[in-house]
Amino acid sequence: GAVVSQHPSWVICKSGTSVKIECRSLDFQATTMFWYRQFPKQSLMLMATSNEGSKATYEQGVEKDKFLINHASLTLSTLTVTSAHPEDSSFYICSARDPGKGNEQFFGPGTRLTVL
Amino acid sequence: GENVEQHPSTLSVQEGDSAVIKCTYSDSASNYFPWYKQELGKGPQLIIDIRSNVGEKKDQRIAVTLNKTAKHFSLHITETQPEDSAVYFCAAITGGFKTIFGAGTRLFVKA
Numbered sequence: 001g002a003v004v005s006q007h008p009s010w011v012i013c014k015s016g017t018s019v020k021i022e023c024r025s026l027d028f029q030a031t032t033m034f035w036y037r038q039f040p041k042q043s044l045m046l047m048a049t050s051n052e053g054s055k056a057t058y059e060q061g062v063e064k065d066k067f068l069i070n071h072a073s074l075t076l077s078t079l080t081v082t083s084a085h086p087e088d089s090s091f092y093i094c095s096a097r098d099p100g101k102g103n104e105q106f107f108g109p110g111t112r113l114t115v116l
Numbered sequence: 117g118e119n120v121e122q123h124p125s126t127l128s129v130q131e132g133d134s135a136v137i138k139c140t141y142s143d144s145a146s147n148y149f150p151w152y153k154q155e156l157g158k159g160p161q162l163i164i165d166i167r168s169n170v171g172e173k174k175d176q177r178i179a180v181t182l183n184k185t186a187k188h189f190s191l192h193i194t195e196t197q198p199e200d201s202a203v204y205f206c207a208a209i210t211g212g213f214k215t216i217f218g219a220g221t222r223l224f225v226k227a
Contacts, residue, residue, distance in 0.1 A: 004159075006159075032213060034215070041222075042219070042220075043205060043217045043218065043219045043220050044160070044205070044217045045217075046214065046216075049213075049214070093159050093160070097213060102148070103147075103148040103150075103209050103213060104148075104150070104162065104165065105150075105162075105215060106162075107152075107159040107160045107162075108159050109158055109159045110157070112157070
């Protein structure tokens with residue numbers, strides 16, 4: 001149990017376009033989801049915490065207007081990278097917390113974004 | 117702010133040997149310490165975790181120890197196999213569910 005999916009698994013886009021990444025909890029309801037960014041050979045950096053039905057909480061240094069997060073239901077959170085630039089190219093990973101399993105977070109498989 | 121230090125950054129062992137990865141956390145309010153294995157191009161997978169009220173936990177070839185006083189926790193992998201080769205991340209979580217990750221350890225198990 002506790003499966004988290006992401007779509008798409010990879011995306012290539014032109015500079016200036018927007019890209020939406022979906023994160024779904026498949027077999028549980030996630031009141032809280034997290035979005036991370038991971039550059040090559042580096043650790044995961046928390047971008048924002050997404051709570052269902054409320055505004056996301058962004059980490060220091062993460063632009064709210066550039067990385068739009070929507071958590072409209074208990075099983076879906078979306079991250080939209082607006083006006084993407086090559087420096088936004090990265091591996092984006094979401095995780096979801098199952099309220100029935102305490103602190104444990106379940107991670108999605110990640111989405112590789114390449115901005116040309 | 118909160119910080120988790122992880123050592124070593126790279127670890128190479130012979131198949132069958134043991135591997136030990138160590139982490140230190142700064143936030144004394146941290147109460148949950150998961151370890152993740154990440155293979156290339158994939159998301160992290162939880163391999164073992166420990167809570168602040170426990171000093172040691174073992175699951176087959178994997179064990180984790182926690183020293184709350186020193187704010188240290190370690191991952192021990194015994195009888196390593198080539199398929200154990202991956203990047204391993206430690207993490208510390210406070211009651212607010214914010215996860216702070218270590219920098220990662222790239223483990224190579226040589227056959």
